[in-house]
Amino acid sequence: MKMKKTPKRESIKKLKARAWVSFSRYIRLRDCLITTGSPEYGECITCDRQLPFSQLQAGHFVADRHNANLFSERGVHAQCVSCNCYHGGRPLEYRRQIIRLYGEGVDEELEAEAKSIKKYTTYDLEELIKYYQEQIEKLGGVEK
Numbered sequence: 001m002k003m004k005k006t007p008k009r010e011s012i013k014k015l016k017a018r019a020w021v022s023f024s025r026y027i028r029l030r031d032c033l034i035t036t037g038s039p040e041y042g043e044c045i046t047c048d049r050q051l052p053f054s055q056l057q058a059g060h061f062v063a064d065r066h067n068a069n070l071f072s073e074r075g076v077h078a079q080c081v082s083c084n085c086y087h088g089g090r091p092l093e094y095r096r097q098i099i100r101l102y103g104e105g106v107d108e109e110l111e112a113e114a115k116s117i118k119k120y121t122t123y124d125l126e127e128l129i130k131y132y133q134e135q136i137e138k139l140g141g142v143e144k
Contacts, residue, residue: 015125016070022132023071024058029141031078032056039141044080045097046090051080059084061094061107062114069114071128074102 010018032042032053043050045059059079062069069075077097083090098107120128 009122012120012122012125015122015129016120019071019120019125019128019132022129022136023076025141026132026135026139027058027073027076028053028056028078029136029139033139035078039139042078044083045077046079046083046087046093049080055080057081057084059089059094061089061091061098061110063089063091067118067120068116069110070118072110072113074098074106075110075113 028042029039031045032039035043036050040053041050042053042056044056056078057080058076060069060072061075061077075098077094079089083093095107098110
């Protein structure tokens with residue numbers, strides 16, 4: 001009699017990567033809809049350039065994507081490659097935009113949040129993937 005193999009669970013690293021793909025897609029779609037009303041184009045939070053969805057990244061206000069702020073909806077926004085990668089995220093302009101969007105002190109809250117420690121479990125990451133895929137569908141996007 002053959003024993004059935006239990007499906008191998010994905011590693012935390014792979015699940016985190018999958019969760020990031022869904023989260024990033026959600027952030028960019030959310031910001032495209034907010035800034036232009038279209039899922040196809042959006043504005044960079046730091047330079048206001050309008051770019052196609054595929055040319056936007058999900059840029060962090062607090063650099064060094066630590067676990068605590070990795071999936072922070074208030075701390076991650078659509079950003080062009082130039083601002084996000086080549087200009088260090090343009091932290092001064094990003095701070096101004098965070099304060100404009102969420103109010104005084106939120107920038108400091110996000111910085112404090114980034115210093116905390118967050119450990120994700122398999123369950124946490126699976127739930128994040130499911131949640132962000134649902135959010136993408138609600139916004140009219142298609143999860144790829």
